[in-house]
Amino acid sequence: MTWDIPLAEFDADSAVLIEPEPGPTSGAIPERAVICFFRDVIDEVCGDGRAEVVATFTWEHGTHELFSLQVGERRVAVFHPGVGAPLACGLFEEAIATGCRTFVACGGAGAVVPGLALGHVVVPDAAVRDEGTSYHYLPASREVSADPAVTAVLRAVLDERAVPHAVGTTWTTDAPYRETTAKIAARRREGCITVEMETAAFLAVARHRGVTFGQYLYAGDDVSGETWDHRHWHTSSARRDLFWLAVDAVLRLP
Ligand SMILES: O=P(O)(O)O[C@H]1O[C@H](CO)[C@@H](O)[C@H]1O
Numbered sequence: 001m002t003w004d005i006p007l008a009e010f011d012a013d014s015a016v017l018i019e020p021e022p023g024p025t026s027g028a029i030p031e032r033a034v035i036c037f038f039r040d041v042i043d044e045v046c047g048d049g050r051a052e053v054v055a056t057f058t059w060e061h062g063t064h065e066l067f068s069l070q071v072g073e074r075r076v077a078v079f080h081p082g083v084g085a086p087l088a089c090g091l092f093e094e095a096i097a098t099g100c101r102t103f104v105a106c107g108g109a110g111a112v113v114p115g116l117a118l119g120h121v122v123v124p125d126a127a128v129r130d131e132g133t134s135y136h137y138l139p140a141s142r143e144v145s146a147d148p149a150v151t152a153v154l155r156a157v158l159d160e161r162a163v164p165h166a167v168g169t170t171w172t173t174d175a176p177y178r179e180t181t182a183k184i185a186a187r188r189r190e191g192c193i194t195v196e197m198e199t200a201a202f203l204a205v206a207r208h209r210g211v212t213f214g215q216y217l218y219a220g221d222d223v224s225g226e227t228w229d230h231r232h233w234h235t236s237s238a239r240r241d242l243f244w245l246a247v248d249a250v251l252r253l254p
């Protein structure tokens with residue numbers, strides 16, 4: 001079956017009118033960046049002058065600071081990508097335009113399979129493209145895969161610290177309030193272990209721009225059962241741990 005839908009009209013050839021521009025900068029831009037979905041962790045680690053603001057990205061809802069965080073002898077950029085693939089990728093594009101080249105994202109996800117305890121770490125090695133943004137960066141396909149070399153580094157960081165983790169496909173959706181029981185079951189059958197809203201699009205942008213990208217997720221809420229189990233996932237201490245794992249990994253990537 002072929003559907004005549006606009007998202008299938010990938011255009012690799014003609015020019016774009018709007019190129020992402022660097023945000024106004026006020027210091028050296030670290031080449032390595034952590035994209036952190038946890039505002040509470042960013043505030044704790046970078047807030048009140050604990051990290052330098054070196055660029056600012058402005059969208060209609062407000063600003064996103066690009067922090068430069070001192071980690072030992074090195075510096076890592078940190079920014080919050082908002083929520084949802086369009087905004088997250090708009091900010092990803094601007095961070096690339098500003099000078100960052102190597103990225104590790106850390107975020108939460110719903111557990112699609114039973115047995116993923118709250119806080120369990122997941123390394124997505126592929127994502128089902130059930131969102132729209134990735135179709136503007138790569139020709140239509142069902143999945144996009146992560147770079148295996150990047151996934152290997154992310155796993156090595158976890159292995160060295162004896163952090164139990166799962167590796168697998170994540171389902172990237174645009175519509176968390178349309179995760180129906182039938183769709184959840186179908187995605188589980190096709191191999192998805194988590195659901196979130198940005199990974200497929202991040203992978204597509206990274207491939208299009210030729211930058212290095214990997215992601216850590218933690219199992220948050222549980223959508224594997226008959227009813228939704230919230231599990232108070234936004235308060236999990238896994239978030240802070242995941243951030244520091246992402247810092248470690250981004251500094252390890254070649
Ligand atoms: O906890 P984060 O990483 O924001 O992840 C998930 O939660 C948000 C939706 O509630 C989306 O961003 C989705 O990817």
Ligand SMILES: O=c1cc[nH]c(=O)[nH]1
Nearest residue numbers: 109110176195196197
């Ligand atoms: O997109 C998301 C994120 C977390 N949990 C879900 O069920 N969906």
